[in-house]
Amino acid sequence: MAIPLSYIARNLWTRRLTTALTAGGLALVVFVFATVLMLDAGLKQTMVTTGEYDNVVAIRKGADTEIQSGITRVQAAVIESHPSVALGTDARRLASKETVVLISLRKLGTAKPSNVVIRGISPHGLELRPQVKIAGGRRFASGSSEIIVGSSIAKGFEGTRIGSTLRFAQRDWTVVGIFDAGRSGFDSEIWGDADQLMQAFRRIVYSSVIVRLADGSDFERFRADVDADPRLTNELKREQIFYGDQSRALSTFINILGLTLTAVFSIGATIGAMITMYASVANRVAEIGTLRALGFRRGNVLAAFLIESLLLGLVGGVIGLALASLMQFASFSTTNFQTFAELAFRFTLTPGIAAATLAFSMAMGLLGGFLPAAGAARMNIVDSLRAA
Amino acid sequence: MSAPRVETRVEPRVEPRAEPRAEPLVEIHNLAKSYVRGEQIVPVLSDITLDIQEGDFTALMGPSGSGKTTLLNLVAGIDKPDCGTLRVGGLDITTLTESQLADWRASNVGFIFQFYNLMPVLTAYENVELPLMLTGLGRSERRERVEMTLSVVGLADRMKHYPNELSGGQQQRVAIARAVITDPRLIVADEPTGDLDRSSAADILAMMQRLNTELGKTIIMVTHDGQSARAAKAIIHLEKGEIIGNVEPASA
Numbered sequence: 174m175a176i177p178l179s180y181i182a183r184n185l186w187t188r189r190l191t192t193a194l195t196a197g198g199l200a201l202v203v204f205v206f207a208t209v210l211m212l213d214a215g216l217k218q219t220m221v222t223t224g225e226y227d228n229v230v231a232i233r234k235g236a237d238t239e240i241q242s243g244i245t246r247v248q249a250a251v252i253e254s255h256p257s258v259a260l261g262t263d264a265r266r267l268a269s270k271e272t273v274v275l276i277s278l279r280k281l282g283t284a285k286p287s288n289v290v291i292r293g294i295s296p297h298g299l300e301l302r303p304q305v306k307i308a309g310g311r312r313f314a315s316g317s318s319e320i321i322v323g324s325s326i327a328k329g330f331e332g333t334r335i336g337s338t339l340r341f342a343q344r345d346w347t348v349v350g351i352f353d354a355g356r357s358g359f360d361s362e363i364w365g366d367a368d369q370l371m372q373a374f375r376r377i378v379y380s381s382v383i384v385r386l387a388d389g390s391d392f393e394r395f396r397a398d399v400d401a402d403p404r405l406t407n408e409l410k411r412e413q414i415f416y417g418d419q420s421r422a423l424s425t426f427i428n429i430l431g432l433t434l435t436a437v438f439s440i441g442a443t444i445g446a447m448i449t450m451y452a453s454v455a456n457r458v459a460e461i462g463t464l465r466a467l468g469f470r471r472g473n474v475l476a477a478f479l480i481e482s483l484l485l486g487l488v489g490g491v492i493g494l495a496l497a498s499l500m501q502f503a504s505f506s507t508t509n510f511q512t513f514a515e516l517a518f519r520f521t522l523t524p525g526i527a528a529a530t531l532a533f534s535m536a537m538g539l540l541g542g543f544l545p546a547a548g549a550a551r552m553n554i555v556d557s558l559r560a561a
Numbered sequence: 562m563s564a565p566r567v568e569t570r571v572e573p574r575v576e577p578r579a580e581p582r583a584e585p586l587v588e589i590h591n592l593a594k595s596y597v598r599g600e601q602i603v604p605v606l607s608d609i610t611l612d613i614q615e616g617d618f619t620a621l622m623g624p625s626g627s628g629k630t631t632l633l634n635l636v637a638g639i640d641k642p643d644c645g646t647l648r649v650g651g652l653d654i655t656t657l658t659e660s661q662l663a664d665w666r667a668s669n670v671g672f673i674f675q676f677y678n679l680m681p682v683l684t685a686y687e688n689v690e691l692p693l694m695l696t697g698l699g700r701s702e703r704r705e706r707v708e709m710t711l712s713v714v715g716l717a718d719r720m721k722h723y724p725n726e727l728s729g730g731q732q733q734r735v736a737i738a739r740a741v742i743t744d745p746r747l748i749v750a751d752e753p754t755g756d757l758d759r760s761s762a763a764d765i766l767a768m769m770q771r772l773n774t775e776l777g778k779t780i781i782m783v784t785h786d787g788q789s790a791r792a793a794k795a796i797i798h799l800e801k802g803e804i805i806g807n808v809e810p811a812s813a
Contacts, residue, residue: 177694183682463678466639467739468667468695470660554639561676 175465176469176477185484188453192485195449199489199534200496202438207530208499209431211520212505213424220420223358224413227259227389228301231382231399234408238419239273241511243378246270248405253380257395259387261297267385269298272371274380275514276341279331289326290514291341292359293367301383305359310335310350315366318373321350323360325517329506333363342373358416361506361517383412422510439537442489446541450482454549461549462557471550478546479539486538488530497530498522586650586746586779587636592645594631605631606802609645616744617622618722618773620793627799629783630751636781637670638662638747649777650746667695671740671778673750673769677732679739681726685711686720689738696743710738714768730761737768741778748772754789766792 185192226231231252232242243250252258253268261267272293277286292298296315299305313319322333332338338345346365354360367379396409405538412419454461461474497520508519592609595602606628613619613636621629634640635647638654647655650669657665659802672678681690685731686707694702711720715732724732733753740748750769754762770792772778797807 175694177687179687180680180683187682392788459678460680463674465663466637466666466672467692470663470664555634558674558678561678
């Protein structure tokens with residue numbers, strides 16, 4: 174049997190100020206690490222929940238986003254009438270021909286302008302997004318200059334309250350409702366009637382066509398037909414994949430920046446853990462000698478100090494994770510590099526992130542503790558006992 | 562008190578063994594040990610030959626640097642000689658690997674140190690239990706043994722106390738309990754009374770004498786205090802790494 178855990182844990186407790194300071198250093202790194210992962214997870218979750226599995230987005234070939242895309246009315250009609258497209262309760266195709274334009278609105282508090290997506294949708298547009306619910310006011314009326322705003326827009330931008338008027342495209346638009354899109358990317362958009370918006374912005378082509386598949390497994394056939402049709406220069410993507418792809422550049426940026434910062438900080442925290450563990454070993458030279466004299470092997474001493482450094486890492490990890498979990502209550506908004514539009518999302522803590530964070534923290538502790546523990550295990554018994 | 566049964570080849574005053582006896586617990590033959598200090602090799606022990614019988618209580622005396630602690634460390638298996646043979650209980654411990662030696666110490670040697678060397682973060686109970694963690698004993702069996710041993714050393718009511726809540730004498734009694742908990746054949750004590758006042762020292766020595774006479778433990782004690790050495794049955798004097806003789810405790 175090895176050196177008892179109570180001996181290891183109580184040594185950490187005995188030096189609780191040093192332990193707390195070292196664990197605090199580890200916790201800060203863990204906090205940065207966890208929030209980066211949470212930010213990325215939140216971004217991905219937002220973009221994935223923006224899409225419905227059975228929905229298909231058609232855009233112009235070569236375009237990555239709806240902003241860059243253009244679909245003529247003829248092309249839209251061909252896509253909409255494909256037999257794979259489901260029928261709505263009104264016996265018409267479940268499709269929404271949409272136009273997407275960016276406008277600049279002032280942010281609340283800072284008065285800084287930021288790009289916001291204006292989406293013109295067809296009558297089926299809301300039905301195609303079941304996660305979108307009217308949270309206040311009502312739907313816009315077709316053929317009118319009415320708009321509804323996403324919940325993140327309502328919270329973050331000037332002039333977006335129900336009854337307010339926004340002026341863009343040389344028209345005044347009345348806000349008649351606020352919609353909650355279940356923390357998806359649509360929460361950062363403003364929706365109105367597609368035909369009205371196209372007129373106002375003098376557009377003659379749609380940006381995208383969204384359709385619901387009658388049978389989700391029909392996607393490949395649908396795509397093959399569209400590819401083979403000489404009239405169509407369009408590309409089909411499942412809606413979830415389409416939005417997931419749109420978060421890739423931002424996700425990569427967050428990961429590279431965040432993980433680089435974490436890597437640099439972690440060197441400092443690991444060295445901190447190492448200094449603490451060296452001090453721990455230096456303070457207990459006589460104890461190490463005594464344990465060895467009593468018959469504990471080098472391996473037992475090595476294990477005891479490694480477990481101590483793991484525990485130190487675990488304490489730092491738990492504190493850092495607890496701090497990071499508070500970030501779930503905060504939301505974050507930034508410009509999505511691919512759409513150039515404001516996107517609000519939350520820090521999302523998943524069990525995987527919690528596990529990765531604790532493992533990272535314990536790894537820092539272990540790495541910091543390895544050399545001191547190896548040094549403790551290598552000590553000569555007689556020399557150690559002289560330190561008493 | 563029985564006559565000293567310690568022999569040495571280098572000291573003519575010591576009577577050679579006259580008749581065959583039972584095999585000694587500790588047999589030392591031509592043992593030598595030196596340390597390297599910088600570029601210098603400093604001999605600490607040279608040509609030590611010595612037998613210690615089972616049940617002996619032997620004091621090693623000598624001035625600082627005479628090699629008495631080194632000799633104790635060698636017999637206890639925490640240091641290795643340069644040459645010579647060292648058999649304890651019939652086993653040549655100089656041939657053991659480090660891990661084998663650790664296991665051997667765990668079951669054969671009990672240690673008592675000048676500064677007690679208790680783990681400050683463990684209670685008296687846990688300190689005494691520590692060597693039992695190296696045995697296969699279950700928790701209840703360990704508890705039974707620890708409680709009994711602490712009662713024997715008169716600390717039944719101090720089991721939950723940490724070392725810093727105990728006096729020096731009490732701490733040394735905990736250390737004695739830790740030394741005997743695994744029922745080793747040999748107990749080594751390095752200046753066990755060196756940090757104690759006269760009254761506590763007398764208690765500790767009396768306790769060690771009881772261990773020797775009542776439980777038959779073989780004890781080797783390093784001391785530079787003549788009064789402490791009188792508790793032993795035999796006293797071996799070392800000087801400059803050599804045994805210069807042994808005397809009856811009464812004349813020490």
